[in-house]
Amino acid sequence: MSTSSVSATAKRHSPSLFRSFFQGSFACSTACRSGGKRLDMIISSGHDMLAQKDYAALAEHQLLTARDGARWYLIEKKPGEYDWSSFLPMVHAANQHGIQIIWELAHFGYPAHLDIWSPDFISAFARFAKAMAEVMRNEGVEQPFFTPVNQISFWSWAGAEVAWLNPHASGRGQALKKQLTRASLAAIAAIREVYPQARFVLTDPLVHVAPADDSASARAEAHRQHQAQFAAWDMLCGRTCPELGGSAEMLDIIGLNYYPDNQWLSNGAPLTATQPAWRPLHLLLEEVWQRYQRPMLLAETGAEGDARASWLNVVVDEVQLALERGVGMEGVSLYPVVEYPAWADDRRSPGPLFSLPDPNGNRKIYEPLALALRSQQIKFRHQTQGRTGGEEDGADLR
16 A cells, blocks of 8 residues: 555544653763763763753653663673662652653663673673663663664764764674664563563664765665665564564664754755755655554754754644654654753754753753744644543643
């Protein structure tokens, strides 16, 4: 059945998976850049010291689901020894303010004592994942959400094709993609031993690549680049590289990261919404939905500066179109929800909802984005009520 025929008969999807449809994503990378410098975006954004205030601010703005990170490199400084002092205060703060967290276990970073290419990396990651799940269970977390490895395909490109971050390799992207897939599968299995009901958000960028010209070579290159975005998900569900152990039940929730520069031409030139080859977001979402038929989360989205509010409005309107076409969208997460210093001059730094803290630990809110968010929350609630004839569960303005 074609996508168009499915859309014509589809019933609007009603999101129900998360505590809130509108969400916030904290920057939590712990990558190592050139020279071995360790980044810790939770520290550099002030979130490590301000988790209580940050979660309270999210709750005030009805962002009751958030993506955040457990920093493996801090928790397991010595092999097999776990120090949860950097993690438990975040769990407690989230519980106190009613914030549902999607916990990332490896966001481009891992302990310095591990070799990411070694089989021991897989077993160490699985042990860490299980230990973390046990800690959360002991803290009374009943319905956990995890992202075992953040952006497998992107990390493989950045870390093993262009050596932009660890493990600083070139020409080994496919090998790292397989290794990170193995690690993710091992972590999912380990967590399910503790939490059979655990859910997993498996993230990667959502992109569109169009031919730079009408030549056959440009069309082929555009197709190759466009299809590459599906590689990790295909491995996780066993469609490709079945020797890795992927299977249908391992592919749970598709997490999609989407920014203004996620569309380009096959020669690398940027593609903008004013060009004919640009594809509306709702069609990109529908393509992923038709391919996998899995719940989907727009796990990161944001624009810079004055474009923040207008970008959110465009994105949410497109998500609404996808919902009308039956696409299983379960949420939209603003990234970054709090500001952080850029990794480097060439690093995208999307504008946040909340600024870096002042000396007193207070963050300023970017009012135009807050107003756009509130407007979209109200619109979404009214549309949902109009179709269900009643209030949503809770008061999250979904």
